[in-house]
Amino acid sequence: MHPTSSPCPGGGSGVDHEAFLALERELAVFLRRARASSGEMAREVHPDLEPAAYGLLVRLEDAGRQRATDLAAYFGVGKATMSRQLRALWELGLVAREPDPADGRASLIRLTDEGRARFTRVRDARRAQYMSKLADWDRAEIAELARLLHQLNERAES
Numbered sequence: 410m411h412p413t414s415s416p417c418p419g420g421g422s423g424v425d426h427e428a429f430l431a432l433e434r435e436l437a438v439f440l441r442r443a444r445a446s447s448g449e450m451a452r453e454v455h456p457d458l459e460p461a462a463y464g465l466l467v468r469l470e471d472a473g474r475q476r477a478t479d480l481a482a483y484f485g486v487g488k489a490t491m492s493r494q495l496r497a498l499w500e501l502g503l504v505a506r507e508p509d510p511a512d513g514r515a516s517l518i519r520l521t522d523e524g525r526a527r528f529t530r531v532r533d534a535r536r537a538q539y540m541s542k543l544a545d546w547d548r549a550e551i552a553e554l555a556r557l558l559h560q561l562n563e564r565a566e567s
Contacts, residue, residue: 444460446535447460447461447463447464448460450463450531450532450535451463453530453531453534454466454503454527454528454531455501455503455527457497457501458497458498458501458503459494459497461494462494462497462498464484465480465484465494465495465498465504466498466503466520466524466528467528467532468480468483468484469504469518469519469520469524470520470525470528470529470532473519474507474517474518474519475517475518476509476515476516476517476518477491477492477495477516477518478491480495480518495518498524502521502523502524503520503521503523503524503527503528504518504519504520504521504524505518505519505520505521506518507519
């Protein structure tokens with residue numbers, strides 16, 4: 410049997426195995442670049458902003474006010490990590506806490522006007538870069554890539 414056609418765990422063929430190796434390799438490169446990009450975007454929002462905290466701004470912009478526990482669950486981090494990152498954002502004036510109307514003991518985290526303005530400026534500049542880099546792509550391919558990445562992210566949550 411040829412090495413590329415040997416059975417793989419789960420019943421797949423060696424060809425499947427190579428496809429998953431290629432996927433792993435490309436995701437590793439993509440994630441490395443994404444981490445570097447998050448660091449750049451975080452510094453553009455505020456020079457003292459941690460790269461990991463940029464994702465919190467994205468989530469708050471997309472989902473609106475959130476409890477810290479919900480943010481921690483969404484990102485798969487512990488309460489202590491989330492508290493530290495939110496404290497840093499609060500100290501930079503990018504987020505604020507307000508009472509949760511559904512539970513007076515809890516707080517909701519929201520972007521401040523300053524946080525939203527800084528985030529939007531950086532996000533819009535990044536979007537313009539994506540548009541430039543992908544200008545020669547078919548719009549259907551871009552939509553398909555977005556759909557597939559969304560599907561991958563949803564599966565990662567479950």
